[in-house]
Amino acid sequence: MKVPCFRALITVTVLGVCHSVHALWPMPRNLETGTTLVKLAPTFDIHVQGISQVPQDLLDAISRTKTRLGSDKLQRLVVGRGSVDKGSLAHAPSLSKLVLSVTGSKTVQSIMHEATKDIASRSEGYSLSLPSTNGGTATITANSSLGLFRGLTTFEQLFYDDGTGVTYAYQAPVTIKNDSPAYPWRGFMLDTARNFFAVSDIKRTLDAMRMVKMSQFHWHVVDSQSFPLTIPGFPELTQKGAYSADEIYSSADIQVIVTYAGTRGIDVLVEIDTPGHTAVISTSHPEHIACAQASPWESFANEPPAGQLRLASAATANFTASIIKNIAHTLPSTMFSTGGDELNVNCYTQDAQTQADLKASGKTLEQALDAFTQTTHGTLKAIGKTPVVWEEMALEHQVTLSNETIVMVWISSQNAAAVTAKGLRLVHGPSDFFYLDCGAGEWIGNDSAGNSWCDPFKSWQKAYTFDPLASLSAAEIPLVLGGQQLLWTEQSSPQNLDSIAWPRAAASAEIFWTGSKLPDGTAINVVNALPRLHDLRFRMVQRGINAIALQPQWCALRDGSCNLDS
Amino acid sequence: MKVPCFRALITVTVLGVCHSVHALWPMPRNLETGTTLVKLAPTFDIHVQGISQVPQDLLDAISRTKTRLGSDKLQRLVVGRGSVDKGSLAHAPSLSKLVLSVTGSKTVQSIMHEATKDIASRSEGYSLSLPSTNGGTATITANSSLGLFRGLTTFEQLFYDDGTGVTYAYQAPVTIKNDSPAYPWRGFMLDTARNFFAVSDIKRTLDAMRMVKMSQFHWHVVDSQSFPLTIPGFPELTQKGAYSADEIYSSADIQVIVTYAGTRGIDVLVEIDTPGHTAVISTSHPEHIACAQASPWESFANEPPAGQLRLASAATANFTASIIKNIAHTLPSTMFSTGGDELNVNCYTQDAQTQADLKASGKTLEQALDAFTQTTHGTLKAIGKTPVVWEEMALEHQVTLSNETIVMVWISSQNAAAVTAKGLRLVHGPSDFFYLDCGAGEWIGNDSAGNSWCDPFKSWQKAYTFDPLASLSAAEIPLVLGGQQLLWTEQSSPQNLDSIAWPRAAASAEIFWTGSKLPDGTAINVVNALPRLHDLRFRMVQRGINAIALQPQWCALRDGSCNLDS
Incomplete structure (x- = not known):
């Protein structure tokens, strides 16, 4: 059995290094991470660079991201939760800002415009960089507002709370190059x-x-x-x-x-x-519905009431x-x-009008x-x-x-x-x-x-x-x-x-x-997915979405320890 | 197929009589009902009679019942909901009060005292009467405060809202004689x-x-x-x-x-x-736990972590x-x-101390x-x-x-x-x-x-x-x-x-x-239960309990219409 991170913790917990889990969902298609803790500077802000007119829905999305960075209050899912990082955070470098920019054109359309385009022509890709240097600048670049928006969603998932209100990432530097969806x-x-x-x-x-x-x-x-x-x-x-x-x-x-x-x-x-599945239209337009509420419904529909x-x-x-x-x-x-x-x-077959209509048309x-x-x-x-x-x-x-x-x-x-x-x-x-x-x-x-x-x-x-x-x-x-x-x-x-x-x-x-492979080339699999899905679930709960527990909390805090050994 | 109530409604809805469902849960063991609508008088109140000192928790329960009679706002589960009773309600008799009394002793113990008695000696039975006369008095009698409390719970379930704030029962007169649980x-x-x-x-x-x-x-x-x-x-x-x-x-x-x-x-x-099931005690008292977090857990426990x-x-x-x-x-x-x-x-078997203890004691x-x-x-x-x-x-x-x-x-x-x-x-x-x-x-x-x-x-x-x-x-x-x-x-x-x-x-x-039989002597069965369970579920939702839908609402409003005919 592969030694899971929590067992290693027995010896290395004082260093606060347990970095085997990259708690991103969906996993980017390309990902490199380090082991440095980086906290948000008190003056941390998100800027948009090189866009002549920033769409309002992108500005709103940025505003929501800033709010969530402070309000998520999600502590890492390890034994001891946020407290395990407290010592390291005292001397951790600070991230001064996040800069969003669009490659190429200075004119960008709204997120909504991009998201509602033809399914084959949407641009959701982005690149993201989160440095580990003190006073550093994180960046998200994309070809569209929608790509920047996807990058913001990734960015939010990198941050945790230590239990005292310090917001930090624990895997800096993070580099994501050209992440984009396998399917639209x-x-x-x-x-x-x-x-x-x-x-x-x-x-x-x-x-x-x-x-x-x-x-x-x-x-x-x-x-x-x-x-x-x-x-x-x-x-x-x-x-x-x-x-x-x-x-x-x-x-x-x-x-x-x-x-x-x-x-x-x-x-x-x-x-x-x-x-099919239109019985209710008979309440206002009975003339258009065959076998409306016909009995027994089993003869006329897959579930009650019948009507087509x-x-x-x-x-x-x-x-x-x-x-x-x-x-x-x-x-x-x-x-x-x-x-x-x-x-x-x-x-x-049982509807006289339909039979008459078919006969009249010869169809x-x-x-x-x-x-x-x-x-x-x-x-x-x-x-x-x-x-x-x-x-x-x-x-x-x-x-x-x-x-x-x-x-x-x-x-x-x-x-x-x-x-x-x-x-x-x-x-x-x-x-x-x-x-x-x-x-x-x-x-x-x-x-x-x-x-x-x-x-x-x-x-x-x-x-x-x-x-x-x-x-x-x-x-x-x-x-x-x-x-x-x-x-x-x-x-x-x-x-x-x-x-x-x-x-x-x-x-x-x-x-x-x-898609089918994780960034390290291995096939996607439930063992890698589980701790990340726990993380997502706990973050959803923090945001008021009643996502359920996948395992006892004991397991959620100890990656791998509730797997079968045999 | 038995004609369900909703089909009868097609012809009798103007009379507002669709009384096949007695929406009580659990069904009393004894029940007689009529077809008269009775609304709560504006001055409706609940009184306790003949008890020298009314326990505080009974007074509190009465207060909560009064609140719920106004706040439930549950409309009947029929097509048209509360509006089907509006016409009849205009001229319906009013219930002036509900009187609770205890048979025998004038001294009663608290609900909590009665509810926490030995399981074999609790007294939960009650009788209930809800008259259909104008200005009438409903009664609940019991041998104990706990019995009165069970009666209050039944009483609450008899009342609905017509959508305009009129609270009424629709099956008066209601007579329940000596309802009591089959099992404690x-x-x-x-x-x-x-x-x-x-x-x-x-x-x-x-x-x-x-x-x-x-x-x-x-x-x-x-x-x-x-x-x-x-x-x-x-x-x-x-x-x-x-x-x-x-x-x-x-x-x-x-x-x-x-x-x-x-x-x-x-x-x-x-x-x-x-x-068994005590692994966690090893975190504070390792001396008392065998095989604490032993691996593989499958060999030591039914689920992780091991420890007994x-x-x-x-x-x-x-x-x-x-x-x-x-x-x-x-x-x-x-x-x-x-x-x-x-x-x-x-x-x-694997725990050296347990083996030593067994050897020392010869057990x-x-x-x-x-x-x-x-x-x-x-x-x-x-x-x-x-x-x-x-x-x-x-x-x-x-x-x-x-x-x-x-x-x-x-x-x-x-x-x-x-x-x-x-x-x-x-x-x-x-x-x-x-x-x-x-x-x-x-x-x-x-x-x-x-x-x-x-x-x-x-x-x-x-x-x-x-x-x-x-x-x-x-x-x-x-x-x-x-x-x-x-x-x-x-x-x-x-x-x-x-x-x-x-x-x-x-x-x-x-x-x-x-128990095994409904008041009319037939065996309890899911067909009788379903509409009453719908009613309970909708009432729970009104009270902030997130009980789920059992069927499409279409079915919940039309008893029997989502049953199989064959």
Whole structure:
């Protein structure tokens, strides 16, 4: 067994040197560190250099970083916590400032502008230097405000508190050259339809995502159970479809969310799942919904209540396109999801109107689905948006998807290769690795012995061992945009949002930023990850995110001592 | 399929009659209800009648009930929520007051006095009447302050808010005759050693327990990882054994907790697990601990770190007895747990001192364990305390336990009969039904594929189907004191305490109060339980307890509609 740091501590604790853990998450792709403690000078400040007009959201981000450097108050996770460094800190060199600068152009766009660009053209890379000299200057350089922002996030993670208010880094000098993500899509999906989440819950989630450099918030905002999303021109959808007047995202709320996200380097992908998962629309537009609340629901839907858009009806297709258009054009993202999972054929077979519509048009159901999709996707493309769909649209149906369409793989990690084989881009969200809701028992009411359909629980370790490139050819690799962990909320609510998601959902954030190898060339692995994930979790708690303990605190303070020896 | 209430609502919603759900938890053992809405009169008050001196904790409880009747603001879980009753409420009769009285003696003891009596002699029964007449008087009668307190808890659950501040019951008249628990032990166990929980977290847990009439808080306060419990005369145990100076229960904290519990009808069973699970004592008393932090831990303990009290040493036995005595005599409970689970024999085989002690005394390890137990239990008995042990002490070791000893069954529900066969009283805490921590993945650091040892997750439905009397003879039934759900906290912390426990842990509270049958004579079952558990969960959320959603809100508002039809 490799001797872990805590055992070495028995002999070297007086020197305060226990530097085997680099508590950064996600691990930069390039990292060199020393063993010198450097504290922030009382006059420490953050400056921007060589930019003619600094974007307001970058100035705000700098301000938040300065606040957090003082307010995190995170003590190192070693036996003795911050006190182990007190002696060394008395004579430690001070860091006088951090300077941010952009390479090349003196004109920079806002973080939000950069974060909401096309997924293929975002610039998130940065370099960082933290010297060990007294009175030294740290630097972050990047090609964009978004890169500087990612660098600030790394910078914050380097600092600890000694228990008496001294803020310091303990691994100076730190040099990170050209850190940049392996994949542009590092996401988290939240379902706000099965149960409602307040804007404050979503903001807190975005804060957690920001801490691990996530780039995409996938907002599964409506579903068969409720319609909390205000659509301009269609107020009846929320008036009749939201759980209550207090459980609606107003147009102002939506702008607050996309702006809060964007200024934190996160693009928001809004999804209106179609044509399935739309039962609730029957409360305001029964004319557009087949098999609305049909019984037994098991015959018409994967979960109650049943109800799907009448895809063979031109009126329904146009109605759907109008909804999508009216909301999509208000959103900064270049992407919009039309969903497309779990279509129930029997619902349409039993629906007289759909059968009549099919007969009138001479189309099969699959042909009607294709026409429906051309209508909704055509609308999106007309306003410059790229469509995103669940995997069934690519793999199970006879739908023509344009080349730029992004496909979300969810049913099984085994299905990724079939998507790339069609030349389509994909996002990994496999239920067998990334579903955060699995393993909490059956939620259907009268099944006392049942477990969740995707048992067992997907531990952070399980998620962390996901291989984004498994069974893909070299030519298919560029089609992988990244991945995300997902929270479906049949059994979740604001009360357990943080605890079910964090720090677990950070696993994929590292896989898709760091890639397959650590800076020293070894493959990423749970043994290296665990102490860093502890650190992230404790820092999240300091920031008001209710991330849960991964182990007894005894283990968190003693890296390696709760591993199996055999 | 039985037509659920929400479907009937389609036709009768205008009458506001949807009364199939009696949203009480635990269900009283006797219940008659009507269909009349009764609102609280503006002058509504709660009076105590015929008691010469009303105990202060009963007065305080009444005050809290009055506050909650106004502050709960829980709207009924039906489509339309509180608004469905608005029309009927305008002309509804008003309840003028609630009168509490004690049958027999005019002298009553405090709730805390009654709640901390010997487990076999507590009086929790009560009768309740809520009339449907205008200007009527509701009554709660009982033999003790504790019975009145249980009645108040039921009374609170009868009231809802219509969304405009009108507080009302909707099932008057309500008559409950001689409701009393099927079992006296209805508990919840919290481990505060693997991870620390603040006094406020414990108070909030006691609040939740109180809502479901739980009677026992089992506080597994110390373990091998940390020793947060202040023991008078042994300050070094916490000074060296707590995670930090901020993670200690002071003597004052302990009194706050037992008083907060007692005045809410809850007895606190404190456990100091011995002789295993004591590694942390080596930080202050290495002389008493065998195999302290021995490596590999797998050879010496069920989880890290290894370390057990040197049970063959008379000095260690006396030290242990002193600790137990010094804390136990400060506690109101008549019970104290000496633990006794997961003893590791190899630890003692490898410990030179234990081997020398055994040789000197001529005892086998089992004989030494018996002597050790006689010392600790003798000390408890000398101060009037009943010992509580984990099942291994009764089933796996050659230890003589006195008849009054209470045994906790945890390894398997199958082991209960073996305990009663020995004539010992038991508390059900089987890991296969009642462990709240199962199913969250492996927490040992380097086991990426592992699941928890007690997979899968124990859903509320699973817990609810536990049969306390399975495979017991009629003669053995009186030996069953009740049961409890347990939270071991290797993967829990204050951040998920509420969400992992509630409303799940309420399942056993109903099993052990209501018993096997509902008031109408049918067997208790998850279909009847679900809407009531939803109601409890929503009420907990209103009171600041982060109980999680059991289903989409759509289902919670439509009883039966998320059941399988087939």
